[in-house]
Amino acid sequence: MITPKIKSIVEEMIHPFMEEHNFELVDVEYVKEGKNWFLRIYVDKEGGIDIDDCGLVSEYLSQQLDSNDPITDAYFLEVSSPGAERPLKKSTDVSKAVGKDVFVTVYEALDGLKEFEGRLLAFEEDVLVIQMGKKQHHIPYEKVASARLAIIF
Secondary structure: OOOHHHHHHHHHHHHHHHHHOOOEEEEEEEEEEOOEEEEEEEEEOOOOOOHHHHHHHHHHHHHHHHHHOOOOOOEEEEEEOOOOOOEOOOHHHHHHOOOOEEEEEEEEEEOOEEEEEEEEEEEEOOEEEEEEOOEEEEEEHHHEEEEEEOOOO
């Protein structure tokens, strides 16, 4: 779990570059896997991100991190796309996902369910409306534990 301080430092550090290149910072993770620490940056842009874009972000951020040195541990820097099942971390992400398939978990059961997978029909007044089969579920945003785009077959 990334400390809020490191996350905000990294976000602040990269913000001007992201705006300049019309990139979106989707998420920042700082996690330990085995003996190694990883600083993972997930970026996107209109039309999708490619390997060259990730390389630009990685090069810029690497220089900034070397100059400012906010992380004391040795770590690996990874910059990538959030993928097809992109997390929906902010309410603006949820708004952009209207009309798409989503997977949502909630903190406590609603309509007898804790997981909802279906088409996001609307996100208005902080309520997600998800179509699952013939039924619509109305989920208050504050009850959402996690949300991501979904690939439904």
